[in-house]
Amino acid sequence: MTPIRLFGAAALLSLSTMASASSFIGTTDMIGSALIGTTESSTDMSSGDDKIVLAAREDAASFVASRGDIRGAHLESALQVIRAKAPSLQATDLELAEAILAR
Structure with missing residues (x-):
C-alpha cells in the first residue's frame, strides 16, 4: 500500500470513528472478545x-x-477462517x- 493510500485510509478511519467513538469501542470490544474467546478455546485453531x-x-x-x-484478498481469507x-x-x-484491527 502506498504511503498516500495508507495516510488516506488512516485519515478516513480516524474521521469515521470520531463521530461514533463509543459505539466503535463497544462493538470492537464485543467482537474482539468473541474472537479472542473463540481462538483461545478452539483446540483445532492452527498457527496458519x-x-x-x-x-x-x-x-x-x-x-x-x-x-x-x-476488499482485499487477505481480508477475504481471514473472514473465511473466522466464519469457519x-x-x-x-x-x-x-x-x-474492526476486530482484526483491534487485535
Missing part, C-alpha cells in the same frame, strides 16, 4: 489460520476506512474487520 488473520490487518484497515468498498471457526458468531464483515 492465526497468521492468515494477522496478515489481514492492512486489508482490514482499508476495508474499514472505505466503509466496505475496498466460529459459525455461530453473528457479526458483519465490517465488525470483523
Whole structure:
C-alpha cells in the first residue's frame, strides 16, 4: 500500500470513528472478545489460520476506512477462517474487520 493510500485510509478511519467513538469501542470490544474467546478455546485453531488473520490487518484497515468498498484478498481469507471457526458468531464483515484491527 502506498504511503498516500495508507495516510488516506488512516485519515478516513480516524474521521469515521470520531463521530461514533463509543459505539466503535463497544462493538470492537464485543467482537474482539468473541474472537479472542473463540481462538483461545478452539483446540483445532492452527498457527496458519492465526497468521492468515494477522496478515489481514492492512486489508482490514482499508476495508474499514472505505466503509466496505475496498476488499482485499487477505481480508477475504481471514473472514473465511473466522466464519469457519466460529459459525455461530453473528457479526458483519465490517465488525470483523474492526476486530482484526483491534487485535
